[in-house]
Amino acid sequence: MQTRSEAGLKDLTGILLGSRQGKNLQRIAVLRWGHRPQRDARLTSHVALAARAFGASIFILSDIEDQKIKETVEKVSKSWGGNFKFEMGILWKKAVRDWKTQGGIVVHLTAYGENIESSNVLKRIKDSEKDVMIIIGSQKVPNEFYFPETSDFNVAIGNQPHSECASLAVFLDRFLNGKELAAEFENSKIRIIPQKNGKKIEET
DSSP, X not given: OOBOOSTTOOXXXXXXXXXXXXXXXXXXXXXXXXXXXXXXXXXXXXXXXXXXXTTOSEEEEETBOOHHHHHHHHHHHXXXXXXXXXXXXXXXXXXXXXXXXXXXXXXXXXXXXXXXXXXXXXXXXXXXXXXXXEEEESSOOOGGGGSTTTOSEEEESOSSOOOHHHHHHXXXXXXXXXGGGGOOOTTOSEEEOOOSSSOOEEEX
């Protein structure tokens, strides 16, 4: 596991070109901050897989590298299909800056934000028609995350303690109106055939 400095970082702009999942009109990236390799490996893997399954096209493990998680996610993508990119070692400030330079907006998922059910925050995000970067932390995040210079929206998926993986899944499901649940992933080698009873898998 390695952390990165600003010098020598690859440009997120080039990574983002052409990166869309399915037919989403708004490109979705998920930035995971504060990953602790010895403590968060399993949950970060689940967050990345949820991001992929629920419609995001890019996952960024910021400020650190964890090759094992990258290999796990890329193995799933290779077998189950889709156009999902996993990037790591990019400083979160640079990732946010590059995203906003391209005209995208940033959504910070936090229990202290505007409630997704009792406010119109989701409508405002959708109405922007801009690409969305979702920031989720694995520990207490820097205060800068709450500032408008970083996050255009601070959104709460309820105001009770819960998992960031749950927050991400609920947000993506509401943002995409459930359409992602029936999405077909291109170039898949494995596909589940829904059944009333039993299990059926198609392999190519």
